[in-house]
Amino acid sequence: MSNGNRNEEGVSRRDFLGLAAFGAAILASLGALAGSLRFVKSNVYSEESKKFKIGKIENFPIGTTRSIDGKSVFIFSDDNGLFAISAVCTHLGCIVYPTEAGFQCPCHGSKYNQDGKVIGGPAPRPLEWFEISQEVDGTLFVDAGKAVPNGTKYIFA
Template structure:
């Protein structure tokens, strides 16, 4: 190829491009962008639209004698339901750090995985947990309590029977 020096052209007046080069580049870019879009489309598939998990809303009868400050954990649920003079409330037992199930102690909740410690109202006292334990929405009718594990309400929200 021989190179002949040409006067520098401005950005707005570029070198003319041969038709074949243009068509070749255009088809190359068309193929590349098709593949990129196809890849994005394929990535859309594993992002589930409907989550295969059972309903998180459940109804439970509180035991007759539930001492103040001691949560009742319905079997198979990760929630502690409390009852005191101001009403009924439910605190999530899922650690906000990495999802382990916390255990209730005399003074609050301990996480077995990385040592986070929470007060009885869920606030973080110690450890790596970035947020307090969630409070769930409860509805009370008589002695039965409905808890929605997917909802969250501000800490301190208690519901009177």
């Protein structure tokens, strides 16, 4: 559109029109495009919530190890508090099983110690630890969508 620079009066006005028109068009198209791309990102998933309740603190006396049905999470309770460790191997997503030494992945042989630290195999990162929180009525729940620094243990009254 920068082509019409002939020595005529009103050219700049026309240029301004062109600039405004194309500017607005590009802006509007980008807006529509951005909305359309946001459309593709799901707001909800057809899967169960990552947050789930695990009951009251009384159910977890010190020394408890429990895996929650269908949730791929281990819950432990020791002197320093309650903590949740993911059962999903950080290598390629298989489910680890507990052993004497800690955890073992059946797929490619990754080994973790009891804190989820890698002690063998191809796993690049330690197992994730998840947040445990308390509802107002004291019920505990784990948010398997929210990782916390490894070693985070929770003490609940």
